[in-house]
Amino acid sequence: MADAEFIAQPPGPCCFVGTIHQGTPRGKIEKILNVPTYIARPAEDKSNGHVVFYFPDVWGLSNNASLLMDGFADAGYLTLGMDYFNGDPISKYRPSKNDPLPEGFDLGAWRTKHSTFAAENVPKWAAAVREKFGSERTKYACVGYCFGAPYVCNMLATDHVSAGAFAHPTFLKEENFTPIKHPLLLSCAEHDHAFNTEARRKAIDVLQRDKKVYHLQLFYGVGHGFATKADLDDPYQLWCKDQSLKGIIDWFDLWLVRS
Template sequence: MASNPPSSCCATGFKHEGTPVGELKTIDGVNTYIGTPKGNQKADTAVLFLSDIFGLFNNNKLLVDEFANNGYLTVLPDLFRGGQLTTDDMESGKTIKYMRETLGVKKIAAVGYCFGARYVTRFLKDGQINVGYHAHPTGTTHEDLAAIEGPLSISAAEIDQAFSVQLRHESEITLAKTGQAWQINLFSGVKHGFAVRADLSDPKQKWAKEQAFCQAIAWFNYHL
């Protein structure tokens, strides 16, 4: 494994205050939250948001809104269908098909937090996802990383049993062999989940969360 499976650390963190402003739709039976830019939309590009185990949680919706505020139409499917998850749901690529065929998106960036990271890596293939980003990944394999066909950026926490120092260094070796552009930023003093569920009353955690988001935006702006 390039990162360990989800564990108890994936279910901890802080709920963020704020009112999401996006729209909830049903796509092929899946509840989907969509953030639409108010102006200066990136032409023919969009972000696929693959969430942590909390799914359509307020924190995730607020992050979707922030990607939209930066010009990216952003789509967050409920990967867990209200709590039930199957391998077929994850591997089907329904949301990618919807984005390309219904929304007319030509280039797709994908973000994956915790659980969602593995599927960003798996779909980082020609014709599916063009550029990927994930934070504090779980469940990724070296085979997935070795097979990427596009640029990948990762935000890592210093304190993370799922993406430990050893696994992070092993991932660097694997990524270096792909021939693709890659980046790993390490944030000191924060734990697994910081990019989504940080304690915003702690300036260090707040800063790290904001910088991880900026990392994703900068990566997408450059590669798209």
């Protein structure tokens, strides 16, 4: 049953399914403020000098997430992904995509533990990234998938980023949207139990009421997780995943590179 307190519902079973993507990530994991961080660096001749903060879904710094971050790096952005699960993502409890969560697994406790840590430490981590990798000309963007959506909204309420995006979000309330000061792209699935048609319309109503700058992508026929865990053997799912990434990159280019 949906919790009326939320526009986008907390992570649940629809967040745990998906396909593990094949490929070899090019980035490296380093510690920033003692938090594991995946760092994808663009080629020197392609770098635009700007930075993307990446906030992962419940699979954490998975192979899928690493390959997505490499995609942002290919577009010229130094991209850093924070492991706010500290090595304790949902995939730890599901060795393969077909495995159920263990009997007795306390999802509520898991969500509370990691959302509490993230809420406290994302701002500190982002500040440390700006200190280590920023310069006078550096601009910042942020992207979040599922669990990562609230941290995008939080950053967009500050003057530390120029634009943000999220895909198939969870854990969002009206109060996450109202303080936003910078452009937001919403990349959404038609069939998303966590962010269904009614929820999307409510979110857009809030953004329009408060005259926020936003753009909505809505992909027919796909479900929650399409942008990170699509079945890449299905040409349409692959296209939706790729178009979501391309759309977010173009959004960032607009506000960080071309503005």
